[in-house]
Amino acid sequence: MRPGIDVECREVGLRDGIQIQKVFFPTVGKIAWLTAEAAAGMPEIEVCSFVPPKLLPQFADAAEVVAAAKTIDGYCIAALSPNLRGAMDAFNAGVHKLNYVTSVSEEHNLANVRRTVDESVEDFKRIVALRDESAGDNKVKLATGLATALGCSISGQVPIADVMKLAERFVEAGADELVVSDTVGYANPQQVKDMFTAVINEFGKQVPVAAHFHDTRGLGLANVYAALESGCRHFDASLAGLGGCPFAPKATGNIVMDDLVFLLEGAGLKTGVDLDKLVEVREIVATNLPEEPLHGMYAKAGAPKGFVPATQAA
C-alpha cells in the first residue's frame, strides 16, 4: 500500500467496466482516462486484459495501453490474464501487477475460462515460475482473484470452506494477493463479514486480502462497509459503476468508485484520491461511451455542506 493512505482503491473500469461493452472504447480515450485518474491520485489502475482479441476485441490494444500507462509515475499498473499465454504478454508489456482469476465454483470456472479449477491452479504455478525466472528486484506482483466467492449464478451458494481451500492453494503456489470477488453481485453484508473475517484471519498476515464487489442488487457499498469492519483495506471499483451485467440489463456492474471514495473519505480514511478530480474523470467516460448510463449518487448530489475528505484534511 502506498505510504500515507489508509485504504487502497483500485480502478477496474478500464477492464471489468468495459469488457462487455459492444462499442470499442478508443485507445486514446483509455489513455486519457487512466492518465486523468492517476493524476487524481488513484494508487492502482487495472488498465486492460490480456486475452485473445478474437474473444474480447475491446482489449486488442492492450500492449499499447500499457506502454502509455508506463509513461506516468506513481501508481501501480495492473492487467488481467486468466492464463499463461496472457501472462507472458502482460509481463512483456511491462505491467507491475498481474491479476489472475479463477472461480471458486467449478461450473463457473469451466464456463468462464473453459478449464477446471485444478487446471487453473496448475497454470498459475507456471505463471509463478515464469515470473520468478525474470531478473531484478522489481518482480511483477501476482494477485489471484477468487471469482464467485460469494455466490455463483450457475451453482448458487458457495461454501466458505471452498473459498478457504482455493485461497490456500494459491497462497501456497506463490500468490502475492487474494481478491475475494462477488462476481455476480450476490453478496450480503453479513456473509461478507463472515467471509472476510475468515479469510483475513487465515491469510491476512501472509498476503493482502482485497474485495471485489458488484452492485447488481444494491448492496455493494453495504458489503464494502462490512468488509472494512472485518479488516479489509483494498477495494476494487469502477468509475461511474461502469460494467453492467449481461444477465441483468438494467443493473449496474462494479461498485461505483466515486461513491466508494466518498464513503471511505467520509469515514475518516485517507485514500489519497482527490474526490473532485475523480468526479471530473467521468466526463472522459461519458465522451467515449455516449450511450452508456453513468451510475453514482455522489456525482449527482454533490458533497454534503461542510464535507472535508480525510485526504484533504491530512
Add this chain to the structure above:
Amino acid sequence: MRPGIDVECREVGLRDGIQIQKVFFPTVGKIAWLTAEAAAGMPEIEVCSFVPPKLLPQFADAAEVVAAAKTIDGYCIAALSPNLRGAMDAFNAGVHKLNYVTSVSEEHNLANVRRTVDESVEDFKRIVALRDESAGDNKVKLATGLATALGCSISGQVPIADVMKLAERFVEAGADELVVSDTVGYANPQQVKDMFTAVINEFGKQVPVAAHFHDTRGLGLANVYAALESGCRHFDASLAGLGGCPFAPKATGNIVMDDLVFLLEGAGLKTGVDLDKLVEVREIVATNLPEEPLHGMYAKAGAPKGFVPATQAA
C-alpha cells in the same frame, strides 16, 4: 415489534415518498398501495401526513386514507404531524402511531416547521397531554423524529451531543420512540455507527431507536448495515426508493424498501415481509406515478440463485 420478526421495516413511501410529488397520487391508488403492502406483511405503514392541504395538497385525503387503512388488520397505521393541530386530526382519524418531527438543527427546524426547537418540544408536550387524556388501553404511540441528526443542508455538521440532548428532552417529555433521521442524505456508515451506538446505549432500554435514512449519496444501505451492527432493529424505507430530493433532481430519496428487505432477509433476519409480493406492489406505484423513475436494484436483477429469505426459511 410484532412477534416472530427480528427487524421491523416501516414503509414511509405514502408520506415521505410522495410529499414532494407535484402529481396528486389518487386516493384509490394510495389505498391499493397500503392494502397490497400490508398483505405482503409490512408491519408498519406511514399512510399520510396531517398538515394543512394548502401547504401539501398531496395529503388532502389524509382522513379518508386512514379510514380505509383501518379496515385492514395486522399492521401499525402511522401518520406524520409536525404540530398539535395535525396531531388532533390524526388522533380523531384513529391512527395507531403519530410520527412527530423536529430538526436537531435550529436553522433547519425554523425553515421546515417555522418554529424554534424549543417551541417544537413544547408543542410535543401538549400532544403527549392530549394523547394521555384519551381513554382506554390502546393509546396512540408517539414517535419523535430527530431530523438532520446526521447533518444539515443549512448548518452542515450536527454534533452527536446536540442529538443526545434533543433525544433526552423528547424521552423525558414522553416519547415512545426515537427516529434518528438522515433527512438530507449526508450520513456516513462510520458516523452512523458512532451515532447509533451512543443513542442506543443511552436510550435503547427506555424506547426503541429507529433509523430513517435517505440514499441521496449512495450510502443508504451501508448506513443500514452500520446501524444494524450497532443494535438498531427498526428501519424506515420507501418502496422503489420513492421520494427524491428537491435539491438533487437526479438523486433518490428514501432508501429502497425492496433492497432493504433483501439485505435483511439475506442476513438471516426475519422481517415478516414476503419479498416477491413486495416487489409486485411496485406496479401500483408505477401505475399511479407513470412519470416517476422507480429505484431499486433487487427488483431489476432478481433473486440470487438459491436465495431463501429468512422469513420463508422460518
